[in-house]
Amino acid sequence: MSHDDVLNPKHMPHDPEKATLEGKNKFVGFWMFLGGETVLFASLFGTYLALSGSTSGDNTPENLFGLELVFIMTMLLLTSSLTSVYAMYHMKNHNFKKMQLWLGVTVLLGLGFLGCEIYEFYHYIHEYGFTFRSSAFGSGFYTLVGFHGGHVLFGLFWITSLMIRNQKRGLNLYNAPKFYISSLYWHFIDVVWVFIFTVVYLLGKVG
Amino acid sequence: MRGWMGKLRPVFIFSVLVLFLAGCGEENLSALKPKGYGADLLLDLMVISLAIMTFVFVVVMAIYIFVLIRYRRKKGEENYIPKQTEGNKSLEIIWTVIPVLLLLILAVPTVQATFDLADEKPREEDGSITVEVTGNQYWWHFNYPDQEISTSQDLYIPTGERVYLDMKSSDVIHSFWVPSIAGKMDTNPGDNENTMYLEAYEEGVYWGHCAELCGQSHSLMDFRVVAVSSEEYDQWVSDMQNIDPEATPETASAKDGQKAFENSCMGCHAIGNSPAGVGPNLSNFGNRTKIAGILDHNKENLVDWIMDPDQFKPGNKMEGYNVSEKEAQQIADYLMQLDHSEVTPDSVNGSSGKK
């Protein structure tokens, strides 16, 4: 049987993402990868925390950060987490159309988040002259938040290409695991963001 | 039988070597011949740990050799199938518990020594000496803030007393190590200041090394610790305090040298009290026993050094000046007569400072 066969709901097993050995491998492998990412971000957080006091001039966390924007970004990303849960919910019910729809919403929210972040960086650089090079705090900040932003960007590319690639042929046992792990990735991005808004912005404001 | 006999041969060679080496190592350089509190304490710690290790090794080797002799497959046993034992609980417990105990025996003095060597309390006492140590590519600067004197390359300390070092680096990480007096400590750039103390038992000139890779001349960043009696130390301090940086030298050549020095060299080298600059402080250069920590201290070498320092210490930072051979000779005359103290490495009792 070819992978391209569109499977109708009747033939789909309960956990389509784990129904084949390849699917199981992708599933476990991706979780392992997330374990590694945890350490990666911990190293970045550690570095940021060690350097967040090394500011230059008035560009301290307290002075720079504006909570309104961060709040909006947080809401966008949290909601996108929920929409991707919806997408997976429809995947389990073998409703490809709805899954695509919710993934689309997720991507839009993600784009909104990314837009805010770009605006934020632009703002810091042009209004405050706060750059990657201006102090160790700047280096640590842009590296940590930028790495996260890079993950968001990659996630958007990933989900979009999956949507386009499978638009015509629908859900099957070959691509279900791919959709599933891309949504895991998206949740993980949210996990990291929870720590970023807490540790970088909120605690930065508290001082 | 060739197999395990062969294995014993190197063991035999090594035991001879061990005996041979125990007597080896230079008096003023070897960590095995402690001449100060830190080195002494640490040698004791090493001996404790070595004793434990020897015990462990003997046990392991005893079983090993026995097993190899006893259970080696013999002719005609090719088809013999040994009993397939799964393991043994009590044995597992034994070889878990005994090492734990041995390690505890080692851990206690380790922690004690670690805290002992980090002890700063006596420092508050009046009169305790503090020296600010700065590591530079590839030389050392020593500043005595309370005495308001400074010197480079040779660190003078009194015996029988703790001298506290506040250590940092002006460029990359270095590590300050005088094996026969104390263990080493890194000097870090920035605000990461370290402290340690030296306490020399005997008078002598002890060899110091830089122990952290710091560039091309890392292996040439040597210095000396000159331990003298406290009277001599006081003498040295007052000699140093009384240096007149502007004093005119006696010979004509040296006078010219002084001028040339002021023109070409003063930008980097200070004479008199100074913080760590671009180059070593040369106030008491005439009293050194080495040039730049490594060359024999004579005029010829000094001229060669001034003409082309890179030839002796690749990558060092002395550059960008222009002196003729003749000027170099005169400068050398000037520098060699900067010997303001009677207390020198050469004067030290029973000096092992020949090197």
Place this chain on the structure above:
Amino acid sequence: MSERTENVSRHKLNVRKDENKEEMVQQVITFALMILFTLIAFSMVILDISSYFIKPTLLLLAGVQVAFQLFYFMHMKNKGHFMPTIIMFGGMTIALATIITFTTIIWW
């Protein structure tokens, strides 16, 4: 590749859909809680509550949110997540050690 496609009866399918729906409801509740925690966190900072109390609370709120994400949104609470759980907790242990180090002995 051994695709074990089961032929599920209509009845079973409906049971499964109900299960899925039930889980979805849980997840929406989780989401509501997460939004709530976020609101609390932000308002605590905006309202300038005493900073002794605020730091641990913020971290606690973040920790709970992350647990929600992992266990509900990412299904770590479900069966078949033994190895993922081990690895994630392993990673978090090392992450914790790293962060403690970087906030203490980089320099005191």
Place this chain on the structure above:
Amino acid sequence: MSNAIVQQRGIGAMIWDYITTVDHKKIAHLYLVAGGLFFLIGGLEALIIRIQLMQPDSNFISAGLYNEMITMHGTTMIFLAAMPLIFALMNAVVPLQIGARDVAFPFLNSLGFWLFLFGGLLLNVSWFTGGAPDAGWTNYAPLSSTSPGHGVDYYVMGLQIAGAGTLIGGINFLVTIINMRAPGMTYMRMPLFTWTTFITSVLILFAFPALTVGLFLMMFDRMFGSAFFDVTAGGNAIIWEHLFWIFGHPEVYILILPVFGAFSDIFSTFSKKRLFGYSAMVFATVLIGFLGFMVWAHHMFTVGLGPIANSIFAVSTMAIAVPTGIKIFNWLFTMWGGSIKLSVAMLWALGFIPTFTIGGMTGVMLGSAAADYQYHDTYFVVAHFHYVIVGGTVFGLFAAMHYWWPKMFGKVLNEKLGHLGFWPFFIGFHLTFFIQHFLGLMGMPRRYWTYFEGQGLATGNLISTIGAFLMAIGTLIFLYNVIYTAIKEPKASADPWDGRTLEWSLPSAPPFYNFKQTPLVRGLDPLWIEKMEGRKGITPAEPLGDIHMPNGSILPFLMSMGLFIAGFGFIYQVDNKLWFIAVAVGMGLFFASMFTRSFKDDLGYHIHKEDLIEKGDGKE
């Protein structure tokens, strides 16, 4: 390696075959050859180091070149020789030991190899473009972040690429072992080599990200003007040290654990006994892996972390001696009561025990924080780690290669030549490194380009150099043996050592699909069980059926080449912005290949049942 069919198809076809292969057995060959070459290069660098230090005041190479030499020696040996050789063994053996047809991600497996190779090549290109990295393999900032020239940039980019390959390899083995075990192969029935591969992969997974971040920060500082390690802008150089050692200490266990596993298999096979204390061995492996993450600051005792941190890390360091001791004693008791056969593999294993014990004990001595103020950065440390790395990892690699050579290449390495090669290497090793303990204590710091007459260090260094040349002779004999065996030795039987684990139930070398029928595992040492019950082979777990195989692919090669090209771009954009074109081209190639991969489904192909029957059972 050079079997008849391949020769007929010509050398070009063979190269194409290897470049595109996703077969774990062929990838093992690739790792072995590439890792072996880098071992020779690293060894050559070691010999140059030793020649320079042979006598005092030596000027054989310049100080600057010396620093490049030690840096490249350490980096090459650890990242480009030892680890790939270990990966070679894992690839060759683990799928066979667990009864799998392949690894979980054949494509990624190949990608991992090519990333490593291109990373290694990038690093070594630096020799020809104005200077290799020269800040030590530990690359401490700010020496590294301010080092002039591009040497350190090559270090950063090379290791970043190679490191990505390693991480991918680690994840691959994790999933392989979790998901692909044959029916009946429970965790507690896995051979020890598989177990240690498993734990090693966990270590890779958690250790390498710290290095990745460290390298990124270093890259940003050197190439994009950030201030992580620049104290004048508020940076802190100690961050690098922590990141490096959070990675670096687990790394040394990544180097040793797999060979521990190999030794376990070897001791038990050549004693004709079941491994003594199997569950204790597994437990000890896990414990070493865990503790390995809690001790990294023992490399930083002299940095000035303070007595509290030093004491904590000293005690946790010492704790590792306990699980390691459990291993040593269980190996000894595996031999106890057995029937010990002194094959070459066993000889290397036996050489390992006293050697590694010495190295481990000096490790514990180093772990004694205060005493390390004396040992640190001296030849005592150099002696310690060569005792564990050469006496552990390298001896282990030799042992494992002799042991598994028939499975990898279908021939048993000549035993006579094997014995002949062991002795010079073993004796030379101890000559080189034993004396270095004393050199260190007598006041010789490491990374010293030269030392002076009259410091009492000359004799020791001379002996050490002589030893290094003996090791070179041993290595050359091994190389000769490889060639000799390929030409002269007959084809090996399936089970030349009277083995116990699944890989010996397959022909040497196994067919490309490994198992015609997935085996049924009925206990620890499955083959041994079947043999004891008088059966010839393993009971299959499934009827004969079609086998699904993945297609080969050139994409991993292209992706790695893309990063290789981009690497140059990143390095040289500092000098000239036009180099960003290289970045764009390289990353373009990388992403284009990646998209090709995701948009073109790889469905693989099937080997049909009828063809399998035709081939017979493959056994001689």
